[in-house]
Amino acid sequence: MSLITLTGIGKSFKVAKRSAGFKEAVKALFAREHTIVEALRDISFTVREGEIVGYIGPNGAGKSTTIKIMCGVLVPDAGACSIMGFTPWKDRVRYVRHIGVVFGQRSQLWWDVPVIDSFELLRDIYAIPPRIYRKNLDLLAEMLDLADILRTPVRQLSLGQRMRCEIAASLLHDPAILFLDEPTIGLDAESKIAVRNFIKSINRERGVTVILTTHDIHDIEALADRILMIGKGTLLYDGSMSDLRGRYGTRKTITVDYKRDARPVDIPGAECLSLSVNRAVYTFDSDRINITDLINRLSAGGELADVEIGSPPVDELILKLYKEHRV
Amino acid sequence: MNAPLSILKMRLLRGMQYRASAAAGMVTQFFFGLIIIMVYIAFYEHSGAAQPMTLKEVTAYVWLTQMFYAFVAYWMYDGELFAQITSGNIAYELCRPWRIYPVWYAKLLAMRLSIAALRSLPIMAVVFLLPEPYRFALPASPGAFLLFIAALFSGLLLVAAISMFVYISVFWTMSPVGSLIVATVTGEFFAGVILPVPFMPGWLQEIVYLLPFRWTADFPFRVYTGHIGAQDALAGIGIQMIWLAALVSAGQWLMGRALRRVVVQGG
Numbered sequence: 001m002s003l004i005t006l007t008g009i010g011k012s013f014k015v016a017k018r019s020a021g022f023k024e025a026v027k028a029l030f031a032r033e034h035t036i037v038e039a040l041r042d043i044s045f046t047v048r049e050g051e052i053v054g055y056i057g058p059n060g061a062g063k064s065t066t067i068k069i070m071c072g073v074l075v076p077d078a079g080a081c082s083i084m085g086f087t088p089w090k091d092r093v094r095y096v097r098h099i100g101v102v103f104g105q106r107s108q109l110w111w112d113v114p115v116i117d118s119f120e121l122l123r124d125i126y127a128i129p130p131r132i133y134r135k136n137l138d139l140l141a142e143m144l145d146l147a148d149i150l151r152t153p154v155r156q157l158s159l160g161q162r163m164r165c166e167i168a169a170s171l172l173h174d175p176a177i178l179f180l181d182e183p184t185i186g187l188d189a190e191s192k193i194a195v196r197n198f199i200k201s202i203n204r205e206r207g208v209t210v211i212l213t214t215h216d217i218h219d220i221e222a223l224a225d226r227i228l229m230i231g232k233g234t235l236l237y238d239g240s241m242s243d244l245r246g247r248y249g250t251r252k253t254i255t256v257d258y259k260r261d262a263r264p265v266d267i268p269g270a271e272c273l274s275l276s277v278n279r280a281v282y283t284f285d286s287d288r289i290n291i292t293d294l295i296n297r298l299s300a301g302g303e304l305a306d307v308e309i310g311s312p313p314v315d316e317l318i319l320k321l322y323k324e325h326r327v
Numbered sequence: 328m329n330a331p332l333s334i335l336k337m338r339l340l341r342g343m344q345y346r347a348s349a350a351a352g353m354v355t356q357f358f359f360g361l362i363i364i365m366v367y368i369a370f371y372e373h374s375g376a377a378q379p380m381t382l383k384e385v386t387a388y389v390w391l392t393q394m395f396y397a398f399v400a401y402w403m404y405d406g407e408l409f410a411q412i413t414s415g416n417i418a419y420e421l422c423r424p425w426r427i428y429p430v431w432y433a434k435l436l437a438m439r440l441s442i443a444a445l446r447s448l449p450i451m452a453v454v455f456l457l458p459e460p461y462r463f464a465l466p467a468s469p470g471a472f473l474l475f476i477a478a479l480f481s482g483l484l485l486v487a488a489i490s491m492f493v494y495i496s497v498f499w500t501m502s503p504v505g506s507l508i509v510a511t512v513t514g515e516f517f518a519g520v521i522l523p524v525p526f527m528p529g530w531l532q533e534i535v536y537l538l539p540f541r542w543t544a545d546f547p548f549r550v551y552t553g554h555i556g557a558q559d560a561l562a563g564i565g566i567q568m569i570w571l572a573a574l575v576s577a578g579q580w581l582m583g584r585a586l587r588r589v590v591v592q593g594g
Contacts, residue, residue, distance in 0.1 A: 073421040075587050089587075097424045108419045124333035172489055 002046035003209055009043040009079035010034050011065055039065045041233045052203050054224030055213045058322060062233045063213040067181050071101050101171035104182035108169055109154045114167050116150045119172060126173040133172065140168040142197055160191030180212035184219055196222045229321060236325045244317055250287045256280045256298050257306040265301040334430060349445040356450055360393040364461055379525035383464050388523050390463045391548040394450045397442035397542040400491060401514035402507060405438050408494050409503045420461030428579045431494060435487040450451045467553025468590040475562040478547035480570040481567040484544045496579065498585035519545030539570045
C-alpha cells in the first residue's frame, strides 16, 4: 500500500509577456499577450512509507510545482493525487497536519522575534500537546544543535543556522511526511552535511517519509534510495541511483601518468580526451574493452607511473539523461 | 489555544509595542477633531435654517470618529498580508491546518483593536475636559451607551469583513493600491466619516442606506448621541448582523475561488 499516489497530474500557468521598451509597455496596458506554460504534464508516481525520494530536474522543470501540489498549496488542472487517503487541495486543512514542509527559499519563522517564539506559535497553530512539544523540541534541539540559537532573533542567524531552525520548525508536530524543497540551497559544506545526516536519522529513527528536491547531486547520493527526474514538466526517470549508474555508468575514464614524455597511443574503442607532457586521459566503455588489455596497450606508450580509473560523476549521468530526453 | 485567537494575542502584543506611533496618532486625531469642530461652529453660527443634528451631537460625532478612527478608517491595512500574496510566502500560510479567511480576519481585527486600544481612552479623557462648545458630551442615556458599545463592535466586525475584499482582490491585481483607494474613498464617504449622513441631500441618503458602510460609523455614533433612538438602535444591530453574515459568506466564497487559482509568485 503506497503512501503517496499521483496519477496524471497536470498544471499550466498563464504568463504575461511583453517585449522591452516604453512603447511595448504602453501597448501592454491595453492588450496583454499571454502564453500558457505547461508546468506539469501527466505526472504519475507512487511513494511507499519510509522512503527517501530525491526529486531532481533542471530549473523550471516543475519540481517545486509538484511539491506545492502535494502540499495542498496549488490546485492541479488535471489528474488525481492521494496522500494518506487525502486529496491535498480538497482536504487541505485536515491533511496538512500530517506533513511538514520546508521551502528552502522562503522562511516560515517570524523575522524579528527569537526562534523559540516562532516555535511556540507553531505549537499553538498545530495544537501540539505540551508534553509532545517539549519532547520534540528537546530532541530536535539536540540533533540539530540548536540550544545556543533558540533565543536569537531570526534576522541575526546565519543561513545555515536558519535552515536548521526551519527544518526543526517543520517537524515539531510529528509529521508523517516531510517535503523539503531545496533544503541545502546556499549552505556551506558543513551545514549541508549536518542537514543530510539529520534527514537520514529522522527517516531511520522516526520512519518519516522524505521527499526532497535539490540541485546538489551530493544530497541525492547521500540520501535518496530512489530518484525521480523531471524535465519540461514530464517525468523522465523513476528508479534507483544504482540502476541509473548501470544504465549510463559503463563508460569510464582512465588517467595515465607516464614517467617520461608520453606518446599518444591509438586504442580502438577508446577515445583520447586530453594529452599533456606526462599524462593522457581516455574514456572507454567497460563493456566493450577489457581493462587489462587496455593497460597493456597503454604501457606501450612509455613507462607507467600511475593509472587511475574512474566512473563518471553523477552530474554527468544526469546531464546525459537531460540530453537523451532533450530538456 | 485556538489558532486565530493566538494570532490575535500575538498581534495585540506587537501593536502595543509602538507607543511613539500611538502618541503621534493621538495628537493628529486630536488636532483634526478640533479643526473639524471649528468648521461646524462657524457653519452653525452663520446658517439660519434648522440643522438635522444639534451642534452638541455633531461635536460628539466628530470626537467619536477621531477616538475610534481605527474602527472606521478604510485605508488602514496590513502590509504583511499583501506581501504574502505578492511574494509567494502564502505557500507557508497554506501549509498550516487552518482556513485562511478566519486567520486573516483575526489579524485585521487585531490590528484595529490594538491601535484603538491605545488611542481611544486617552483622547476620551482629554475631550471630556475641553471647554464648551468643544466638550465631548456624555451618552444620551446609560441604555444608549450600552447599545452604542454593541453597535460599535459589530461595526468593527463589519469593517474587517469589508476590508477583506481589498486583500482578496490582490490575488487578481497583484497590487493593493487601486483597491485601497477605491475602498477608502467610497467606504469612508458612505460610512459618514467625512460628513455625517444626516447632512447629506435626501437622494444621497437613500443611496447610503442601501449600502453596508454606514453601519460601521454613522450608525454607532448616532446611537451614542441619541440621534438614533433605542428601538431603531436594536433593529439596526440586527441589520448589522445580517450584513456581517452576508459579507463574510461572500468573502469566504471569493477567497475560496482566489485560492483555487493561486499562483505562488517567485517559484
